Amino acid sequence: MMDALYELGITNQMMTSTGITLIISAIVIVAGRHMQMIPSGLQNIMEIVVEKLQNFYISVMGEYAGRKYFPIVASLFIYILICNYSGLLPFSGHLPGLAAPTSSINFPLGMALIVFVFTIVVGLVENRGPRYFKSFFRPVAFLFPIMLLEQLVHPVSLTLRLYGNIFGEEAVIAEFFNLIPLGVPIIMQALSVLMGLIQALVFSLLAGIYISEAAHPVDGNLHHQETCEIPVQQII
Amino acid sequence: MTLIAIAAALAIGLSTIGPGIGQGIASAKALEGMSRQPEMASELRTSMILALAFMEAMTIYGLLISILLLGKM
Numbered sequence: 042m043m044d045a046l047y048e049l050g051i052t053n054q055m056m057t058s059t060g061i062t063l064i065i066s067a068i069v070i071v072a073g074r075h076m077q078m079i080p081s082g083l084q085n086i087m088e089i090v091v092e093k094l095q096n097f098y099i100s101v102m103g104e105y106a107g108r109k110y111f112p113i114v115a116s117l118f119i120y121i122l123i124c125n126y127s128g129l130l131p132f133s134g135h136l137p138g139l140a141a142p143t144s145s146i147n148f149p150l151g152m153a154l155i156v157f158v159f160t161i162v163v164g165l166v167e168n169r170g171p172r173y174f175k176s177f178f179r180p181v182a183f184l185f186p187i188m189l190l191e192q193l194v195h196p197v198s199l200t201l202r203l204y205g206n207i208f209g210e211e212a213v214i215a216e217f218f219n220l221i222p223l224g225v226p227i228i229m230q231a232l233s234v235l236m237g238l239i240q241a242l243v244f245s246l247l248a249g250i251y252i253s254e255a256a257h258p259v260d261g262n263l264h265h266q267e268t269c270e271i272p273v274q275q276i277i
Numbered sequence: 278m279t280l281i282a283i284a285a286a287l288a289i290g291l292s293t294i295g296p297g298i299g300q301g302i303a304s305a306k307a308l309e310g311m312s313r314q315p316e317m318a319s320e321l322r323t324s325m326i327l328a329l330a331f332m333e334a335m336t337i338y339g340l341l342i343s344i345l346l347l348g349k350m
Contacts, residue, residue: 205337
């Protein structure tokens with residue numbers, strides 16, 4: 042069965058990432074099946090996680106963008122975190138169908154392209170049309186090539202950062218196993234627990250910053266600024 | 278052949294020096310700030326991780342170049 046999948050071009054990384062998606066979906070569906078006003082059990086745990094993440098992203102992205110685009114950055118964080126940690130499972134990379142998805146360049150590239158396209162879509166939606174592209178000419182018009190280059194480098198650097206770090210770690214751990222198979226690799230694996238968390242955090246944080254930059258209006262006086270002012274008028 | 282191997286080693290070896298020094302300075306300053314103003318610790322930590330990630334990108338580019346060079350061997 043595995044050979045048939047390999048012939049179709051389906052790699053171990055793809056199988057693991059699909060499995061992780063299914064596991065996360067199953068847990069979330071079970072947790073949210075009978076939602077209660079006063080949560081208990083699994084729903085309680087999920088609410089704590091989501092609330093902590095939301096406070097964190099709001100503090101980075103600002104009140105408006107942080108609340109509105111919280112779902113995508115939090116999903117990226119949770120998904121990439123679990124994908125990074127799947128490389129620490131026993132026999133990961135040696136069993137068929139189990140390998141850390143982030144250790145192949147295609148997975149981070151896909152994630153980074155999602156962020157790239159989403160950033161442009163957010164910019165177009167928040168500025169109500171192509172006015173968003175004015176922001177490329179914003180400080181001074183002749184900086185346009187540099188601003189364009191900066192936009193295009195974002196997905197490349199996101200991809201390479203995630204891929205390079207996780208691939209480098211996995212390679213170092215594998216090399217340690219070849220040298221001394223007992224005891225020593227644990228040090229590197231303990232470090233890799235921390236690194237997996239930091240890389241997932243950095244990826245989603247940068248995605249959040251790019252999105253909140255695109256959500257910032259180019260000319261001002263846009264809808265969400267108006268809605269922000271409504272409570273003040275009501276008080277007066 | 279050996280030249281490419283040396284070049285790959287130099288690419289990753291040299292590209293770790295700059296970011297290593299930079300990350301050391303950045304985290305030292307951030308720790309100093311955290312110990313002076315513990316109430317700012319969480320904000321400083323976020324900014325520090327972000328700055329470290331940007332510096333680390335340089336090393337990752339070096340790693341990429343050395344992997345590309347090894348592919349040429």
